[in-house]
Amino acid sequence: MTARNLAVPDAGPALRLLSLGAGVQSTTVLLLACEGEIPRFDVALFADTGWEPRAVYANLDRLTAHAATKGIPVRRVSAGNIRADALDPKHRFVSMPLHTLNPDGSRGLARRQCTSEYKIIPLKKAARELLSYPHPRRVPRGVYAEQAIGISLDEITRAKDSGVRFLHNVFPLLDLGFDRARCVEFLAERGFGHTVKSACVGCPFHGNAGWRWIRDNDPDGWTEAVEFDHAIRHGYPHATKQGQELRGQYFLHRSCQPLDQVDLDTPGKSKRHLRLITAQAAHDEDGDPDGCSPWSCRSGEPATGAETEEQAA
Template identity: 55%
Template sequence: MLALSANGHLPKADYALFADTGWEPRSVYQHLDRLEKEIAAPAGIPVLRVSSGNIRADALDPAHRFASMPLHILNEDGKQGMTRRQCTGEYKIKPIKRQIRELLGYPYPRRIPKDVFVEQWVGISTDEFHRAKDADVRYMRNRHPLIDMGWSRNDCIAYLTSIGFADTPKSSCLGCPFHGNAQWRHIRDTSPTEWEDVVAFDAAIRSGNARANAGGNPLLGQAFLHRSRVPLDQAPIDHVTAAEWAALQQGPAEHTAVLEQLEEGVVDGCSPWACRGDAEAVQDDVGLAA
């Protein structure tokens, strides 16, 4: 959308916002730097990087109130589950709302008049039109230009390729539990330092987040980044396990869909209004999601 706006295919945007969780792959930050330098700056569109902190550091800090990641859980009785996913609300939606309030001239706790709002463009394509939704506050009105243009993910890839951005990486936390095997392999095979980082984090969160443990509320089970619920450096990221193959025997269409998800992760993008799973509004200390 930023490139379409900068090149005159969409109206010129006033600002572009990037919600930084503090734990994106290095390739994403490099891409953002290039996008800002080659696309946004020449068009006069400021790119604002907003943040609520570093999600990795916060998870391991016993003094920090941590908005939980959707970790894969293996309970003591052998049952499987996932922790609540609050990270989108805390690390993406919250800092965007704070920044928009400041741009409008009404930082919290000032009340925003009913007739003051921003038109917010959300990069959802026709492939995921079901995720197109309104914002949950009056001062933000969502619009979905890619859907208005009838553009699919393939259309976006073709356009990016035509302007020299064919290698645009997918934005998501480095250690996102929604990664598929292909994403885990990519980290392991192309970036040893980042692989070491996620393996270390996986081991560190085995007993849940540090704040809960310090407060006497330990996790009744074990937490993992990989869906197999074994340590990441031992997880079967190079093949589909026998149990997974058995679960896939549901017919050709179902087989293909599930296998793709095991490999690629959940395909919907990880952004404030298009996260892998419906984003929950989180009531935070300063009421920004209220």
């Protein structure tokens, strides 16, 4: 057997990181670390798309101050502002999963690249830098960071590995048997009872309850979403400028209607719940699917070129 084939002994993680979305589950994980219930993190990383609800940024600021008193720094990483980039004719085309109305009347969903571009890649880049092996330096075999992900017991099917050797995902809430309801209770007991789900204001995966919450609680965000919805009706400016044929029309709402014309108040048939922490919203109808966690993406997309390159390193 050659040395190349010998297994490298696991010396343990060089760093302990938290992928912080500042939503219900990841906020719970950070507070558990602050209280010493789980191992302390060296850094909590927040991948900022630039278009989260104001309530999420407020919670992030509060968490940053609280975690600092426990010796856990919270660091924001970003690949840009997803809303501004999408509307910029000069910016590279990055697809969001917009709802499409085709010329024949059929409906579809555009390809989803935004989670990879604005969350996964910045988090991987930050992890490499913290390990002192920024791209394109190869991370030595056996050197890795342990990365905690806020997946609760009711979302166990969403728990996935990172797909790269230098990041090992762990799931503290699963180990502790926390479901979302327990997270809600835990946060309420600690004065974080107004934590909301972390997802971009203009995420096409919002259900009626999600859009209604933005309309009623984040008026500036609602205005931005309505303007964005109108702006992307015939595709992204960069794509059309480059001569890419984008047939049909594009919408933020799943009904393929202009966002400001959708009836968001009439109860729908869906039994999904808006994942807010407030008791009155807990039974809201026609809510959202699970949040946009970079490490539990539902889209099933293949890795981008940048990710594939990192996986080989």
